[in-house]
Amino acid sequence: AGIGRWCLAVDGDCLLHPSCHQPKLWQRRRRIRWEPPMSRQYAGGMKRHQGMALVLVLWIVAALSIFATSLGKVVRQEASVVGVTRDMAAGRARGEAAIYQVLQQIALKPQEFSERRVEQVPWGGQIIEVEILPWSGLVNINAASPELLGSLFTRMGLGQGAALAQALVEFRQAGKGVVNSVAWEAPEDLLQIPGVTYGIYAQIRPFIVADTDGRTGINPKAAPAALLAALDGTGGAAFQESLSSPRYRLTARVVFDGGSVMVVRDADVIGGGSRGSLPWTLLSATQSWVGRI
Numbered sequence: 569a570g571i572g573r574w575c576l577a578v579d580g581d582c583l584l585h586p587s588c589h590q591p592k593l594w595q596r597r598r599r600i601r602w603e604p605p606m607s608r609q610y611a612g613g614m615k616r617h618q619g620m621a622l623v624l625v626l627w628i629v630a631a632l633s634i635f636a637t638s639l640g641k642v643v644r645q646e647a648s649v650v651g652v653t654r655d656m657a658a659g660r661a662r663g664e665a666a667i668y669q670v671l672q673q674i675a676l677k678p679q680e681f682s683e684r685r686v687e688q689v690p691w692g693g694q695i696i697e698v699e700i701l702p703w704s705g706l707v708n709i710n711a712a713s714p715e716l717l718g719s720l721f722t723r724m725g726l727g728q729g730a731a732l733a734q735a736l737v738e739f740r741q742a743g744k745g746v747v748n749s750v751a752w753e754a755p756e757d758l759l760q761i762p763g764v765t766y767g768i769y770a771q772i773r774p775f776i777v778a779d780t781d782g783r784t785g786i787n788p789k790a791a792p793a794a795l796l797a798a799l800d801g802t803g804g805a806a807f808q809e810s811l812s813s814p815r816y817r818l819t820a821r822v823v824f825d826g827g828s829v830m831v832v833r834d835a836d837v838i839g840g841g842s843r844g845s846l847p848w849t850l851l852s853a854t855q856s857w858v859g860r861i
Contacts, residue, residue, distance in 0.1 A: 655829060663820035663830075666696040674816065675838075682812050701792060705790025705791035707795070708778070710780065718732075720799065736764075815834065827858055830856050835848045
C-alpha cells in the first residue's frame with residue numbers, strides 16, 4: 569500500500585502483471601511505465617460503484633424480460649383474434665352455401681323434411697353437417713300452453729318456472745291483436761316481459777319460435793333431443809305428431825382448427841316461388857364461434 573510498482577509494457581500490454589488495467593500505449597515500442605499507487609479508499613469506492621452498476625443492469629434486464637413476455641402475449645392474442653375473425657367469415661360463407669343447398673332440396677320435396685334430420689353436405693373439400701328442425705318441433709311462444717311453457721322454464725333450471733310462464737301468458741293476452749293477431753313477431757320480444765332477463769332468454773332461445781299458426785304443442789319427431797329431454801314428463805297434450813310447418817331452422821356446423829362456426833338460419837319455404845326469386849324467405853340469421861380464442 570502506498571508503494572507503486574513497475575510495469576513492463578510491450579505494445580501497450582503489461583508483461584509483468586496480467587491484471588494491469590493501465591491504458592495501452594499508442595507508440596509501438598518497448599518501454600517501461602510507472603503505475604502510481606492506489607489508495608484503499610479509492611479501491612473500495614470503485615468496488616461499491618461496480619456493485620451498484622451490476623444491480624442496475626440486472627434490474628434493467630428483468631424489466632426488459634417482463635416487457636418482452638407481455639408484448640409476446642399481446643401479439644399472440646391479437647393473432648388469435650385475427651384468426652378467429654378470418655375463420656368466422658369463411659365459416660359463414662360455407663355454412664350459408666350448405667344451408668342453401670338443403671333449402672333447395674326442401675323446396676323440391678317438402679314432405680321428406682317433416683321431421684328432424686341431419687344432412688351431410690360436401691363443400692370446399694369438407695363435409696358440413698346441417699341440422700334441419702321444422703318449426704313444428706319448437707315451442708311457439710305465441711300460442712304454447714302455460715303447462716308447456718312452465719315445464720320448459722322449470723326443466724331448464726329457471727326458478728319459479730310456473731310463475732314466469734303465467735307472466736308470459738298474461739303479457740301475451742294483453743298484447744294479442746296488436747300485430748297480425750299475435751303478441752310477438754320474434755323470440756327477442758320476450759325480453760319485454762318483466763322478469764325475463766337476457767340470461768333466461770339465452771337458455772330458451774334455441775327451443776322457441778314466434779309463429780303465427782296457433783299451435784299449442786310440439787311435434788316430438790321434429791323436436792331437438794335437448795328439448796325433448798327438457799320436456800320429459802310433460803303431459804301428452806303437449807306432444808302432437810300430426811303437427812307440421814313450412815318453416816325451418818337450419819344449423820350448419822363448419823369445423824376449423826381450434827373451434828367451429830355455427831351458422832343458423834330460420835326460413836319460410838314457400839315452394840314454387842315466383843319466377844326469378846328464391847323459393848324461400850329468410851326470417852332470421854345468426855352465426856357464432858364455438859371454441860377457444
